[in-house]
Amino acid sequence: MLDTKADPMYKFMDEERSNPAPSSASDVRPAGKPLISMENIWKTYQMGVEQLHALRDVSFKVEKGEYLAIIGPSGSGKSTLMNLIGCLDSPSKGDYWINGNLVSEMTDDELARIRNKEIGFVFQTFNLLARATALHNVELPLIYAGMRAGERHDKAQAALASVELGDRVGHKPNELSGGQRQRVAIARALVNHPSILLADEPTGALDTKTSHEIMELFEKLHEEGNTIILVTHEHDIAERAHRVITIRDGRIESDKKTK
Amino acid sequence: MNNLEALKLAIAAILAHKLRSFLTLLGMIIGVTAFMVVLSVLVGFSAYVDEKIAGVGSNSFTIRRFNFEDFKDTDTIAEAQRRNKELTFDELEFIKERAQYIGDIGAKALPNSREIKRGGETLRDIRIEGVEPVVAIIDKYDIAEGRFFTDTENNNSMRVAYVGSDIAKKLFPQGGALGGEITISGIPYKIVGIQVEKGTIFGQPQDSFVQFPIKTYGANFGGLRGSRGLYFVASAKDDKQFAEAVAEARQLMRVKRRLEFSEKDNFGILTPDAISGFKDSVFGSIGTVILIVPTIALVVGAIVVMNIMLVAVTERTKEIGIRKSMGARQTDILRQFLFEAGVLAGLGGVVGLILAFLIGFIITIYIIPTRIYLSAGILAIVVAGGIGVLAGLYPAWKAARLDPIEALRAE
Known part of the structure; x- marks a missing residue:
C-alpha cells in the first residue's frame, strides 16, 4: 500500500491541509514576553561518525524595538545562528520562540509562514530576482502572504517610497546601483511589517559611502520602532547597534549593551 | 500564492527564454500536430464513409446479390456464387407490387x-x-x-x-x-x-x-x-419505419425465392448502419494502431518538457531560495513549476492544433476529407497541458524540496 504519510513527496500535501498555526494552547506565550527567545539552542551536524556542534547551548532574548548586532569571525556559528533566527533552519535541540510562536518544532511549511510574516531578510548580495522590476521584487512577500494584486501594488509602492526609491519602481536590479539594490531589498524586507529585520552583512558588497547611507537607513528604521538584528564580522558596523552579541566557537562569548 | 499568480509567473518565465521555450514547444507541437492530423484523417474518413458511401441519414438501402459475410474467405465466396442467383x-x-413500407x-x-x-x-x-x-x-x-x-x-x-x-x-x-x-x-x-x-x-x-x-x-x-x-x-415510405421497410424487402425476396424457414438468405441487403458498422469493425482496430505512432511523438514531447523543466530548476535554484526566504511554501514552488510545464505544453497543444487544422485543410482539398471535432480539439489542448504537468511533476517536486539555505547559496 502507498503510505502517503511516510513518503516525503506527499508530506507537503498533508501540511497544506493541516493548520500551520500553533495548534495547542501551550505553544502560545502570553503577551509581554520577549519578541525572540532562544533557550539552550544546539545545532549539531553529523559529519560521518563525528558530531560537529555549530552552536552549543546558546540562549538569549531580544525585546521589541532592540537594535542588536551579532558579531563573530567566520566559522564561529554566526551564520548558523542567523539561519535559525531567520527560520531557514531548525535547531537540533532547544526552544526558539518568536513573537509567541514556538518555531523550533515547526515543519517546513510552517516555517515558511513564519518567514513570510515575522522575518524581513536583508542579504549581503541583495538576492533580488534579476528579471523582475523593483516593484515586483518588493511585492514578493505579499504574494506569498496571499494579498490581492491591487493592495499589494500600493503597499510595495509605499515601501519603495519610504526608502526613497519611489521613482525607480519599474527598474530592474541591473539598472540600479548597489546602494539602490540594497534599499530595494530593505523595502522588500519591510513591506509585510515583520517582527524583526534580519540583515546578514548588509554592507558587505557596498563601498564605504554607500555603506554609510545604508547604516543610516537602518538607524532611521530603528527609530521608527523596527526591531533589527544585524549579523556581521565588521566591528565598525556592529558598533552602530545598541547591543552586541559576540559569538565564538558556537557559544556566546559576550552580550553587551553598548548604547 | 493563488493560481492566477502562478499562471502569470509561468507566462513570464516562458517569455524570459523565448528560444528555449520555442524549442520545447516544438516537441509538443510536433506531437500534437501529428496526433491531430492522423485523428482528423481517421474521423474524416469515417464520417465520409458514413455520409457518402453508407448514406447514413439518407434512408435508402440496397438489395444485392451478395452479403458482407459472403466475402469472409474463398469458401464462402464460392458457396455464395453457387447459391446466390442474380437479381x-x-x-x-x-x-413493388406487394410493398407496404417500401x-x-x-x-x-x-x-x-x-x-x-x-x-x-x-x-x-x-x-x-x-x-x-x-x-x-x-x-x-x-x-x-x-x-x-x-x-x-x-x-x-x-x-x-x-x-x-x-x-x-x-x-x-x-x-x-x-x-x-x-x-x-x-x-x-x-x-x-x-x-x-x-x-x-x-x-x-x-x-x-x-x-x-x-x-x-x-x-x-x-x-x-x-x-x-x-x-x-x-x-422507406416513412423514415421512421425504415427498419420495417428493410425487413419487408428481405421477407418478399425470401418468399419470391421460395426459401425454407431454416435456409439463410441467398441475397444481401445493405443498410447504411450495416456498412457503417462494417467500417467501424475494420477501421476501429486499424485506427488504434495508427494512432500509436503520433502518441509516441507526444511522449517524446513530454520528455523534452521534463528535460527543460529540470534545467530550469537547476538554473533557478537561487530564485527558489529567494522565494523560500520570502515565505514561499513547498506547494507554492511546486505550483509555480507545474504551471510553467503545463502552460508550456498546453501552448504547444494550441499551436499544434492550429497546424493540424491547416494541414487537415490541405489534405481535405487534395486527398481525403478530414475533420477535427471541437471536442477533440479542446481535449488535445487539455491532454497536452496534462502531459506537461505530469512531465513537470518530478522537476517541480525537486524544486519544492530544495533546502532554502543551500538554494540561497547557489549562484
Missing part, C-alpha cells in the same frame, strides 16, 4: 468502364452505368442542368445520357454540353442532364461518369448480367 426485374416487380424501389446495373468520344476528344476509362429513372429520386441526385431520364426513354431504350460535370467540361470546353452528343463504341447518345460538381474524394474524381437508362445500358453494352448485374435501391 431479376421479376423480383423487382414482385417487391416507398420507391428501382434497379441499377453494376458499372463498366468505357472510352467516350466527342469529335476529336477521347476520354478513357470512364465509369458508365445503367439506372432506372426512379433512382434519381431515391438517391436524391443534384441536377445542375437539364433533367434526369423519363420512363418513356427507359422503356424505349433511347440513347440519352446523364453525365458528371467533368465529362461535360472536358468534352465540351466551349460549353453546350446539354443537348450535345457523345459517342461510345460508335453509338451516339444525347446528353439530357448534367450533375452538380462533387470534386474528388480519395483522389477519385466524383464527376467523371455517364449514366444511361437501364434498358439502354442493357441493350447497347451486352445484357444486364454478370459484370452488369442488377441491384435494387429502395427507400
